[in-house]
Amino acid sequence: MSDAPPTGPKPPAAGRAGSKRELPERFKAYRHVWVVVECEHGVVHPVSLELLGEGRKLADKRGADLAGVVLAGDSLTAAQTAAAAFEHGADLVYTVTAPILAHYRNETYTRAMTDLVNTHQPEILLLGATNLGRDLAGSVATTLQTGLTADCTELAIDDEGSLAATRPTFGGSLLCTILTLNYRPQMATVRPRVMAMPAREPGRWGRIVEHPLDLAEEDVVTKVLRFIADRESDKAQLAYADIVVAGGLGLRSAENFQLVRALAEVLGGDYGGSRPLVQKGWITADRQIGQTGKTIRPKLYIAAGISGAIQHRVGVEGADTIVAINTDPNAPIFDFAHLGVVADAIELLPALTRAFQAHLSVNRLAG
Amino acid sequence: MIRDKFDAIVVGAGPSGNAAAYTMAKEGLKVLQLERGEYPGSKNVQGAILYADALEKIIPDFREDAPLERHVIEQRLWTMDDTSYVGMHYRSDDFNEEKPNRYTIIRAQFDRWFSGKVREAGAVLLCETTVTELLRDPQGRVIGVRTDRDGGTAFADVVILGEGVNGLVGQRSGLRPELKPDTVALAVKEMHFLPREVIESRFNLAGNEGVVIEAMGTITDGMTGTGFIYTNQESISIGIGCIVSDFAESGRTPYGLLEAFKRHPSVRPLLEGSECKEYAAHLIPEGGYNAMPELFGDGWIVVGDAGQFVNAVHREGSNLAMTTGRIAGETVVWLKRRREMATKANLAEYQRRLEETFVMKDLRKYRRIPDFLHRNKHIFGVYPKLLSAAAQTWFRVDGVDKRAKEKQIFQSFRSGRTLPGLIGDALKLARSWR
Amino acid sequence: MHIVVCMKQVPDSAQIRVHPVTNTIMRQGVPTIINPYDLFALEEALRLRDRLGGEVTVLTMGPPMAEESLRKALTFGADRAVLLTDRAFAGSDTLATSFALAAALDKVSQEFGEPPIIFTGKQTIDGDTAQVGPGIAKRLGLNQLTYVARIADLDPAAGTITVERRAEGGLQVLQTRLPVLITMLEGVNEIRRGSLDDAYRAARAQIVRWSAADAGITELARCGLKGSPTIVKKVFAPQGRAEKVHQVPTADRSADELAADVIAAIFRTQPPLEDDLLRFAAGQ
Numbered sequence A: 001m002s003d004a005p006p007t008g009p010k011p012p013a014a015g016r017a018g019s020k021r022e023l024p025e026r027f028k029a030y031r032h033v034w035v036v037v038e039c040e041h042g043v044v045h046p047v048s049l050e051l052l053g054e055g056r057k058l059a060d061k062r063g064a065d066l067a068g069v070v071l072a073g074d075s076l077t078a079a080q081t082a083a084a085a086f087e088h089g090a091d092l093v094y095t096v097t098a099p100i101l102a103h104y105r106n107e108t109y110t111r112a113m114t115d116l117v118n119t120h121q122p123e124i125l126l127l128g129a130t131n132l133g134r135d136l137a138g139s140v141a142t143t144l145q146t147g148l149t150a151d152c153t154e155l156a157i158d159d160e161g162s163l164a165a166t167r168p169t170f171g172g173s174l175l176c177t178i179l180t181l182n183y184r185p186q187m188a189t190v191r192p193r194v195m196a197m198p199a200r201e202p203g204r205w206g207r208i209v210e211h212p213l214d215l216a217e218e219d220v221v222t223k224v225l226r227f228i229a230d231r232e233s234d235k236a237q238l239a240y241a242d243i244v245v246a247g248g249l250g251l252r253s254a255e256n257f258q259l260v261r262a263l264a265e266v267l268g269g270d271y272g273g274s275r276p277l278v279q280k281g282w283i284t285a286d287r288q289i290g291q292t293g294k295t296i297r298p299k300l301y302i303a304a305g306i307s308g309a310i311q312h313r314v315g316v317e318g319a320d321t322i323v324a325i326n327t328d329p330n331a332p333i334f335d336f337a338h339l340g341v342v343a344d345a346i347e348l349l350p351a352l353t354r355a356f357q358a359h360l361s362v363n364r365l366a367g
Numbered sequence B: 001m002i003r004d005k006f007d008a009i010v011v012g013a014g015p016s017g018n019a020a021a022y023t024m025a026k027e028g029l030k031v032l033q034l035e036r037g038e039y040p041g042s043k044n045v046q047g048a049i050l051y052a053d054a055l056e057k058i059i060p061d062f063r064e065d066a067p068l069e070r071h072v073i074e075q076r077l078w079t080m081d082d083t084s085y086v087g088m089h090y091r092s093d094d095f096n097e098e099k100p101n102r103y104t105i106i107r108a109q110f111d112r113w114f115s116g117k118v119r120e121a122g123a124v125l126l127c128e129t130t131v132t133e134l135l136r137d138p139q140g141r142v143i144g145v146r147t148d149r150d151g152g153t154a155f156a157d158v159v160i161l162g163e164g165v166n167g168l169v170g171q172r173s174g175l176r177p178e179l180k181p182d183t184v185a186l187a188v189k190e191m192h193f194l195p196r197e198v199i200e201s202r203f204n205l206a207g208n209e210g211v212v213i214e215a216m217g218t219i220t221d222g223m224t225g226t227g228f229i230y231t232n233q234e235s236i237s238i239g240i241g242c243i244v245s246d247f248a249e250s251g252r253t254p255y256g257l258l259e260a261f262k263r264h265p266s267v268r269p270l271l272e273g274s275e276c277k278e279y280a281a282h283l284i285p286e287g288g289y290n291a292m293p294e295l296f297g298d299g300w301i302v303v304g305d306a307g308q309f310v311n312a313v314h315r316e317g318s319n320l321a322m323t324t325g326r327i328a329g330e331t332v333v334w335l336k337r338r339r340e341m342a343t344k345a346n347l348a349e350y351q352r353r354l355e356e357t358f359v360m361k362d363l364r365k366y367r368r369i370p371d372f373l374h375r376n377k378h379i380f381g382v383y384p385k386l387l388s389a390a391a392q393t394w395f396r397v398d399g400v401d402k403r404a405k406e407k408q409i410f411q412s413f414r415s416g417r418t419l420p421g422l423i424g425d426a427l428k429l430a431r432s433w434r
Numbered sequence C: 001m002h003i004v005v006c007m008k009q010v011p012d013s014a015q016i017r018v019h020p021v022t023n024t025i026m027r028q029g030v031p032t033i034i035n036p037y038d039l040f041a042l043e044e045a046l047r048l049r050d051r052l053g054g055e056v057t058v059l060t061m062g063p064p065m066a067e068e069s070l071r072k073a074l075t076f077g078a079d080r081a082v083l084l085t086d087r088a089f090a091g092s093d094t095l096a097t098s099f100a101l102a103a104a105l106d107k108v109s110q111e112f113g114e115p116p117i118i119f120t121g122k123q124t125i126d127g128d129t130a131q132v133g134p135g136i137a138k139r140l141g142l143n144q145l146t147y148v149a150r151i152a153d154l155d156p157a158a159g160t161i162t163v164e165r166r167a168e169g170g171l172q173v174l175q176t177r178l179p180v181l182i183t184m185l186e187g188v189n190e191i192r193r194g195s196l197d198d199a200y201r202a203a204r205a206q207i208v209r210w211s212a213a214d215a216g217i218t219e220l221a222r223c224g225l226k227g228s229p230t231i232v233k234k235v236f237a238p239q240g241r242a243e244k245v246h247q248v249p250t251a252d253r254s255a256d257e258l259a260a261d262v263i264a265a266i267f268r269t270q271p272p273l274e275d276d277l278l279r280f281a282a283g284q
């Protein structure tokens, strides 16, 4: 991916992108689509399942297999993760199981991944753009000397059969499509919630290929001393909430932000906000929604007093229904909201909270 | 503390400070310049028209690399009522000369460029450094400045204050009185971006030609002030400003005025489809000659807006700023050459030299204008309305004979403003103009 | 201790505009800034230097005007600035960038002493990939510590470092051996102001400028566009949504009436949502 060309986006590099240069001989055997399935602390990261859904489409288009890659500390975790991978579309799963993989470490994981890639030679390798995925992808790509496109929002196979990875650039003002023509595997990362979660097919199963890891704990320099788990109450469920209510600078004060929380609570949803609210300290950083915060895909997104800057927009476009409350009829958020309300959020939010409360209790009694 | 001692410290990197610092540094003086903005021009606001003459006297070949937007070939003066305007336009191909006389600029870029020249000349510029006070010796002579940074003092033979209109250093140090709300205007300005082809077709321009529109009338809702529209390469600057005390009395907001100005049926089509990316508000000292503070003292000189060097009627400010800055710099160089101290008596040379230039001559000539405009509000409401009505009566062909039309127009002027009132205004204007 | 911080000068993307007709970036007047994430790295480096002694070198690969950002870093208190600039680097993707930076870092080691710690930011706001740090680490064989929230312990004599690293669901406490490459998490500190003396020193400092050859880079095929495996095929503006927003009429409606209208409109747009909500309400 282009690391921000110093003078504007590169012109469509017709010369290079257009030229059908022959793939070097050593890469011709590279086939199939791989997705790294994260299972830190035994929990499968949803982004990996989302990627399997996307990987499935790519594999079908290429007439290739979709493989999950599971690096786990114990066989139970490996088996459970593999099962999840099969249920979400994988044809086969490569597992590397070793106690030294129990906790993520760059050294051990890079080693396991590069070994796997060199042995089984995938054409496409996808990872979630999580802290783990980004840490690992950069090292693997550098070790393998191949191209890596980060934070993609769209993956496709082009007419020549290459992976066309589209990602936002310049803060989301533009999108660019990036190819890795003469190197393999073609690597990409995708942020959580950018792709839709595929339907789970319970009981679906496939082939498991175990791969050994020739690395002993003594040979690993970096040690995990401890893991300090976040307190449950600190965790924002934002990315995976079905209903999200968010506020922006239009709310004018931290006190008014309570109106957002109150509505979210009545709806059983989570709450978040635009970036300036984080900078003002009204909300914590993990509640920021947008390009440099969380991407969300709720069924219902209510944005109160948010202008809808492009950096915010890219984080919420996947929502099924976007309701925008803004006093300014020309606010950019009305360009992508489904329902618009030109009104003062400070008055409307409490009214909405009351009305929802009433609606839900009345209908509950009735039902 | 900076251990080095300087020949001069310049406060501010606007046109006045840059002109002073450049002039001294080029002559080999050791100059420290302090600017509170993130970079020169980051907080500076101007319409902005650059007058070539003042800059040419400092950097003769500035056209080679200065970031100039368009050279002005057409001036429009609009007297507006709510739905129309009566305009005078002057356009001349003569302005497409080899060395054009006026340009539109974007201050953030221009100030940066100018500052680059200052640094090339050898001055040391420190940004994000705010001067908080002047340091004095026991005799009260200014010997340096204190800044808001850790260990923030620096010393020099003379301090030149180019800190702009509401520069607090001079005020806090008692060199200057506080600004009076009836001698300062508050202006707001927006930049609207459009593709250059669109601007050129809308304003009838080719290449780097530019248009300036100055507007007055009901757009200021009876307050003393004017609006402007300037063409840049890929943007349009639009702004409006009024005397601060008028805002206080009327309860109108500058932003509200600008919104209404933009919605005016003669303005809206010019901005159609543009994207507004910048909003700024700034003061303009409009008190003129009569509001001018002391310009120098033991160890200090005031230049630019800080000294009220603005000709509000002609919208000249940056050129006065550059000229006062240059002359202050030349004065300091001259003293240095003669190995004389920057005492109050010696710095009187600054004012003597200024008197020789257009700066003092113009300001003195216009000294009654600010007061006149401020006292005669009908200039901004009644007259534009009358004028528009008259034009409409005159141009509408509706079966009324021309003599009747003349009469109607005359009548409307008389009912809008009594005859003695009309004559009085004309006389007063003529007197203040002298 | 010698610490190096890799910094990038980036356009302030908050102020970037896209030309409505040509879809290209309009850079006119767009200010450049130090990549905000790199400031957390710089501040952490300055704190270590203040505590343990030594020097901080800032390194940037970029066009000549990137010198501005380096000077700014000196204003904050860095001791030395190196600009790696050469036409050969134009169009570098992350792989080519980390190749050039790794070479320059080798040269920095030779010239100014080996750094036990190299910092990068978490990511840039223009490239936004978070790959360059890991890329450098791999090339130089450094132990890689990304998303570091805190340096818990550093013992240069023993050559060990302990950090807290942000991971899914918590913080990993990692111990490893120097030399390391650290990418700092955002928000963990606040860049200092720099004293008047720092500012004065910075304004007059000589910035070290290296071309590819100066940095000892001979394999130009691994630099810039040539050395980049990824290829930008096309650049385009995001598509607007096809359907227009449905505006809920607000004229003459009280807040409560309007709220009822909005709820009705939501359920009309997405009927199953009402059942979901009722189920949630019932569960409470």
Ligand SMILES: Cc1cc2nc3c(=O)[nH]c(=O)nc-3n(C[C@H](O)[C@H](O)[C@H](O)COP(=O)(O)OP(=O)(O)OC[C@H]3O[C@@H](n4cnc5c(N)ncnc54)[C@H](O)[C@@H]3O)c2cc1C
Binding pocket: A171, A247, A248, A249, A250, A251, A273, A274, A275, A276, A277, A288, A289, A290, A291, A292, A293, A294, A304, A305, A306, A307, A308, A309, A310, A311, A312, A315, A325, A326, A327, A328, A331, A343, A344, A345, A346, C012, C013, C014, C015, C125
């Ligand atoms: C590199 C970079 C990354 C960024 N990443 C993100 C990101 O991840 N997420 C993000 O959100 N932003 C991000 N931003 C910032 C983004 O550009 C915008 O500045 C930000 O989203 C604006 O926040 P806002 O809508 O709350 O505030 P504003 O733009 O100030 O909008 C406030 C809105 O409230 C309306 N309003 C005012 N009063 C009321 C009222 N009483 N009732 C209803 N409406 C009212 C106004 O009309 C206005 O539309 C990023 C910027 C940069 C440069």
Ligand SMILES: Cc1cc2nc3c(=O)[nH]c(=O)nc-3n(C[C@H](O)[C@H](O)[C@H](O)COP(=O)(O)OP(=O)(O)OC[C@H]3O[C@@H](n4cnc5c(N)ncnc54)[C@H](O)[C@@H]3O)c2cc1C
Binding pocket: B011, B012, B013, B014, B015, B016, B017, B034, B035, B036, B037, B040, B041, B043, B044, B045, B046, B047, B048, B049, B050, B051, B129, B130, B131, B132, B162, B163, B164, B165, B167, B168, B169, B187, B188, B189, B239, B241, B282, B283, B284, B303, B304, B305, B306, B309, B310, B315, B316, B317, B318, B319, B321
């Ligand atoms: C809306 C508007 C339109 C205008 N249009 C025109 C026009 O078209 N043509 C024209 O010629 N003039 C115009 N002017 C006037 C012109 O902008 C000013 O006269 C000119 O900028 C004055 O220059 P200056 O250097 O004195 O002050 P400024 O340009 O204000 O510069 C002062 C500098 O000092 C810095 N500073 C202030 N205090 C401190 C401190 N304590 N420590 C360190 N630094 C400090 C400031 O940050 C600033 O950079 C306009 C003004 C406005 C507001």
Ligand SMILES: Nc1ncnc2c1ncn2[C@@H]1O[C@H](COP(=O)(O)O)[C@@H](O)[C@H]1O
Binding pocket: A003, C006, C007, C008, C035, C037, C038, C059, C060, C061, C062, C094, C097, C101, C119, C120, C121, C122, C123, C124, C125, C127, C128, C129, C130, C131, C132, C133
């Ligand atoms: N051109 C560059 N010069 C110096 N450091 C860079 C450069 N590009 C990236 N970096 C560093 O690598 C980090 C990650 O960048 P990126 O991979 O582009 O997100 C940045 O925060 C910088 O510290």
